[in-house]
């Protein structure tokens with residue numbers, strides 16, 4: 001199988017698995033204990049904390065380990081809700097469901113900020129929403145289109161009004177340089193399985209001095225900010241993944257991701273008529289290609305590609321199988337037929353150039369086949385949503 005679904009999840013890299021295995025096998029001591037084995041686990045967690053902090057430009061004490069992106073986001077939004085005054089919340093209309101659904105549970109009004117046709121936040125509308133706002137939450141990069149938001153500008157504008165900013169950096173981390181201090185965010189959410197770590201572990205950056213209320217209460221782990229016995233193996237793996245991502249960044253790995261994505265996209269555009277690339281091309285994650293294929297239902301295409309050995313997604317992975325255009329495409333004003341004919345291909349550092357070229361040929365063949373079937377009057381391929 002050629003895995004072009006890295007925005008859904010990435011494979012654990014061998015060196016990260018190696019780092020984590022001893023902690024699954026033998027390092028089971030509770031890191032809160034006072035004996036030698038417990039202290040060894042504690043040291044491993046603190047080492048991982050410095051690895052994550054070093055990569056993100058944070059202080060170690062600003063990193064709180066969690067169970068993943070969803071928990072980090074829920075913690076951040078609920079904490080902002082508890083610790084800010086009366087005003088409204090501002091979130092972009094293209095956020096992941098972890099942000100949108102959590103925002104719906106808050107007592108206060110949360111306003112959705114529109115994006116332009118390229119999928120970027122309209123800054124003049126943000127400027128109008130900021131007076132009287134309590135907090136802002138805007139994702140660093142979108143999971144479906146890969147479009148990168150002008151986060152530094154957003155933070156500067158919010159700061160001028162004294163409004164704190166959270167960012168969902170789950171997709172950005174590992175695919176573009178991301179420095180919390182440089183950007184000026186107050187809170188930022190991360191998930192290890194999006195950058196070659198395991199599932200079930202993530203981190204929340206909490207800038208020193210930010211008023212904070214935990215989501216989970218109990219044994220006061222993580223400096224009282226996230227209770228629950230730490231997932232030592234997962235945290236060690238996240239630290240190793242962070243170090244690897246830092247190295248990747250320093251050695252031009254993001255450029256290599258872009259080479260893979262561009263080779264795939266260019267070959268496909270050369271070979272096949274009726275293909276459009278969605279999203280702002282100048283501000284895109286280097287690994288993501290969101291494409292629409294004229295006269296082709298994405299649901300049918302997904303099945304043909306799966307049979308051919310290519311894993312990719314229609315819309316965001318959380319919505320696979322649903323035939324409605326995603327909220328992201330709706331927010332960008334992508335017309336319904338085009339939205340229903342779009343697929344996301346997302347590359348990771350584990351893909352090869354050979355795979356990128358082979359995938360372009362296979363996608364091209366599958367699209368031609370589907371167009372012949374649909375053009376023959378057999379009708380659109382039916383996919384029943386589960």
Ligand SMILES: Cc1ncc(COP(=O)(O)O)c(C=O)c1O
Pocket residue numbers: 007008067068069070071096098139141142143168170171190191192202
């Ligand atoms: C942008 C974004 N935010 C949040 C999440 C949720 O992260 P996790 O799977 O770690 O809960 C995802 C996962 O798909 C995502 O893409």
